[in-house]
Amino acid sequence: MELKESVILRSTISKLFPFIMLFSFYMFSYGAVYPGGGFQAGVIFGTIVVIFELVFEQRLFTNKIYNWLEFFGIIIIFSALIYSFSKTGFLFGDMYGYFSSSEVFTNVFIWILNFAIYTEVAGSIILIFRHFIEWDYEEV
Amino acid sequence: MKKFDIFVGIVLAIIFVAIYIYLQDIDLIFHEEVLDFESIAKTMNIRNMVTTIYLGPRILDTVLEVMVVFLTVIGMKFIRSE
Numbered sequence: 001m002e003l004k005e006s007v008i009l010r011s012t013i014s015k016l017f018p019f020i021m022l023f024s025f026y027m028f029s030y031g032a033v034y035p036g037g038g039f040q041a042g043v044i045f046g047t048i049v050v051i052f053e054l055v056f057e058q059r060l061f062t063n064k065i066y067n068w069l070e071f072f073g074i075i076i077i078f079s080a081l082i083y084s085f086s087k088t089g090f091l092f093g094d095m096y097g098y099f100s101s102s103e104v105f106t107n108v109f110i111w112i113l114n115f116a117i118y119t120e121v122a123g124s125i126i127l128i129f130r131h132f133i134e135w136d137y138e139e140v
Numbered sequence: 141m142k143k144f145d146i147f148v149g150i151v152l153a154i155i156f157v158a159i160y161i162y163l164q165d166i167d168l169i170f171h172e173e174v175l176d177f178e179s180i181a182k183t184m185n186i187r188n189m190v191t192t193i194y195l196g197p198r199i200l201d202t203v204l205e206v207m208v209v210f211l212t213v214i215g216m217k218f219i220r221s222e
Contacts, residue, residue, distance in 0.1 A: 033186050033187045033188060034187065034188045037198070037202065038202065039202050039205055039206065070210065070213065073206070074206075074210060077203060077206065081203070091200060092199050092200070106186065107186070110199070113199060117202055117203070117206050120206050120209070120210065121206060121209055124209040124210060124212070124213050125209070127213050127216075128209075128212060128213060128216060131213075131216040131217070131220060132216075134220075135216075135220060
């Protein structure tokens with residue numbers, strides 16, 4: 001029996017999908033004030049998309065979108081790295097000072113960096129999975 | 141079954157006594173750096189002490205992990221293009 005024929009899998013994934021997405025947003029947005037952060041949240045996002053694609057045998061978005069997602073994250077990380085290094089001479093130096101009284105945006109820089117890491121890891125996980133699948137398909 | 145329960149009870153009692161005797165020799169020291177971490181947490185509005193201590197090293201650590209993932213994707217693309 002194929003995965004998409006299983007009613008249990010299909011109904012479980014379709015019901016849990018939005019909640020797991022929400023959990024991944026929560027993980028990265030609270031990364032500056034609680035343990036956890038962008039990497040874990042990106043892996044959660046990537047994993048649920050991969051599971052969705054395996055069970056429903058359809059692509060959520062094209063590779064190009066995930067490539068851009070990954071590229072977007074890398075650009076933000078490198079911009080922050082170069083900016084902080086040129087300003088202070090240290091990697092990510094003098095960037096902890098931007099904070100607000102808001103609970104979610106309590107540390108603005110860490111939040112932006114978490115977001116960048118989140119997008120980069122999410123895009124990468126999905127791309128790695130797709131490359132493996134396509135690779136396997138080409139060899140067969 | 142009853143003998144086994146008594147045996148487990150005796151073993152647990154011995155362990156608790158051993159732990160109690162061991163803990164009496166430990167001196168409790170107050171680390172002054174906790175006050176610094178407390179002030180950092182108050183200034184930056186951080187709610188969790190683990191995050192306060194680990195925030196700086198965690199960024200560099202995570203960025204390096206991200207680089208590994210990014211290089212993996214580039215490597216796979218390169219190998220597939222060959």
